[in-house]
Each structure stands twice: as structure tokens, then as C-alpha cells.
Amino acid sequence: MPEWTDVVLGAEIDLAYGKSLPAHTRQAGHFEVFGSNGRVGHHTQPLIRGPGIIVGRKGSVGEIVYSASDFWPIDTTYYVVNKGRHDWRFLYHLLSSLGLDKLNSHSAVPGLNREDVYSIPTKLPPKAEQEQIALSLDTVQCSMEFESEAIQRSQELKRATMRELFTRGLRGDAQKETEIGPVPESWDLTPCEQIFKLTSGKTRPSDLDDTSTEERPFPVLGGNGVMGFSREWHLDAPRTLIIGRVGEYCGAIHTASGKIWITDNALYAKEWYNPNADLGFVAAFLEHFDLNRFKRMAGQPLVTQGMINEHKLPLPQTLDEQLEITSIFGAIDRKIDLHRNKRALLDDLFEVLLHKLMTGEIRVADLGVSALAPVRVAEAAQ
Secondary structure (H helix, E strand, C coil): CCCCEEEEHHHCEEEEECCCCCHHHCCCCCEEEEECCEEEEEECCCCECCCEEEEECECCCCCEEEECCCEEECCCEEEEEECCCCCHHHHHHHHHHCCHHHCECCCCCCEECHHHHHCCEEEECCHHHHHHHHHHHHHHHHHHHHHHHHHHHHHHHHHHHHHHHHHHCCCCCCEEEECCEEEECCCEEEEHHHCEEEEECECCCCCCECCCCCCCCEEEEECCEEEEEECCCCEEEEEEEEEECEHHHCCCEEEEEEEEEEECCEEEEEEECCCCCCHHHHHHHHHHHCHHHHCECCCCCECCHHHHHCCEEEECCCHHHHHHHHHHHHHHHHHHHHHHHHHHHHHHHHHHHHHHHHHCCCCHHHCCHHHHCCCCHHHHHC
């Protein structure tokens, strides 16, 4: 195979300054305007012919953005001048792999010094291999985007299904107007305090760790779900309802079972009073109802047991109907989880490939990446 060449980046690219284009001077057009953290608008004229690469200079230092068409980089950015006539997509992936966001000049306003970038040593393959490397990485990225779109579509499906089932039931029932909006006429409104009793979790355990091991097998849950794992647990239940209590995730709804630790930034159902209320149904309705909109905003966001107890929940008259509705949401949740797991695996694969392909540790001829996704590889350049 052809050998790779040892170079420094400054011999292959220049970083040229973008040009100011204040928002009030932009005119709606087809050409994208890029700032240091990505696209910030559109304009009727471009400054630079595409394809091209934009590098964050001020603010979001070292952020790398690719433009397939003509564009306007503003004065908080650099744009790449491709002196070595390298493959543009290869250059994009190469620059993304170099950790330019770590080259902050540490002045009052974060900034990227061009000379620091120019001095970075790297290896470059022949252009034909550059194109193959870029195509392999683009293929994985397309698969990642496909899974993200599938997650979004599935979440939209769940929201639409919730709206339909919580207002019309399984059989398109007549509706009645209530204090919480339209619900099926045959459903009964039940105060939350007659369904469950909430209490706060405990201060997080001292041995909290990101990874589950034999020594730390017990999930630690907060308002954002599983935060990590511990040797300790304080609750062992077949299933419990968890509600984010404070901070960014207050009002978020989760369920969990088995031996777990629930932290004090969440509430959980310490007691369940109503055997005719399915926990999964209640959790789904609270997610649909969006307790987050009732959070207290003084200080930091907060949802309390008292706020929740002010509301009533609509319950179908039979537990079977609740379970049937819950099973529909469960099927959609499993679909969302499947796509999330696939996206996570692809993220890990991309990081490994990016490092190993850009250093020549593995060669693209050894890969079968194209079999990963029959998706729009060409769209990676869009």
C-alpha cells in the first residue's frame, strides 16, 4: 500500500479569518451563515465557495463544521484554505479528530490561535485513500443520523398516541371537559393523593460510579434516570414511580424496580394506595400531562409533592383497559430504546474508527463498513 506522509498541518492548510455579517444586515437567502458553534442564519450572498470547513475561533473554540455548498463564515470563525488539495471530507474528519477545542488561548474570551493548529504533526495518506477513509466514516455517520431520526419519529409517534388515547381511550369514546382537559367520558378523575404517597430520595451514595460492576450492581436514580451504580441500595420494590424533583429534570417521569438507590433530587412513590390504578398507566399519563410546566421557578426549578397532589388523574374504569393502553406505550418505548442502543453502539464505533483510521492504525481496505447501513452516504456531504 502507498505510504503515508509525515506533515505538520500548517504545510497543508491555512486558517483564514471569516468576515463580520451582523444579523440585522443579513437578507433571507439560500446561503448558510456560520458562527463558531455552527449555522446562525442565511444570506443572499456567500463569502466563500464550497465545499469548505469552518473552525470556531472565538467562543466555541475548535468546533468543526462542514459546508457542502457556498457559505459565509462570520468573524468569530476561521475557514480552511486547502493548500494541499486534499479530500474535503477527509480534512473535516481529520480536524475533528485532533481535539482543537482543547487549544484554548485562555484569554478572557476563549480563542484559538492559528499557530497552535499549524504546529500539529499528523500523517496524511494519498488522496485516493483519503477518499476511501472519508467514505467509510461518512457511512457510519449516516447510520448514526438515521438512528437519531428514528428516535425522533418514534418519540413523535408516542406523543401523538398519548394525545389520542388519553383523550379518546381505546375505542374513540365521547369526551368530557375537565379541569385537566378533555378525557374519555367513562373515565373517572381521581386525586393523586388517593393513588400514591410521594417522598424524597436520599443523598447520593459516596461510592457512585458510572459503570455497573459486580461490586456496584445497584442503579442510582435521580431526576434524569440512572445516574450511576453503587454497592448500596435503600429501596427494594417490584416497581416504583420516580419523579424529578429539582433542577433541570424536575417533572421528568421514570419507573424502576428491584434494589435501587433514589437520590434526593427525585421523589418516589413510597406507598401505592389504589390497587385499581396501574403504575405504568399513571406514569405514562404524568409524562403526557407534563408536570414540568407547574414547576416553581424561584431559585432553582422545583416540583413538590404538594404541587402534584393538587391535580387529579383520569383512570379508565377497568384495570384491563389501563394495562392495554400501557402495553401500547411499552411497545413504542422498546422501539425507542432499540434505536437509542443502536445509536450508542454506532457512536462508539465511529470514535474508534476515527482514531484508528486517522492514525493509520487500521487501513480502510480491512473494513467492511459499507455493509453497516444501506442509507444515503452521499448525504453526509450535505
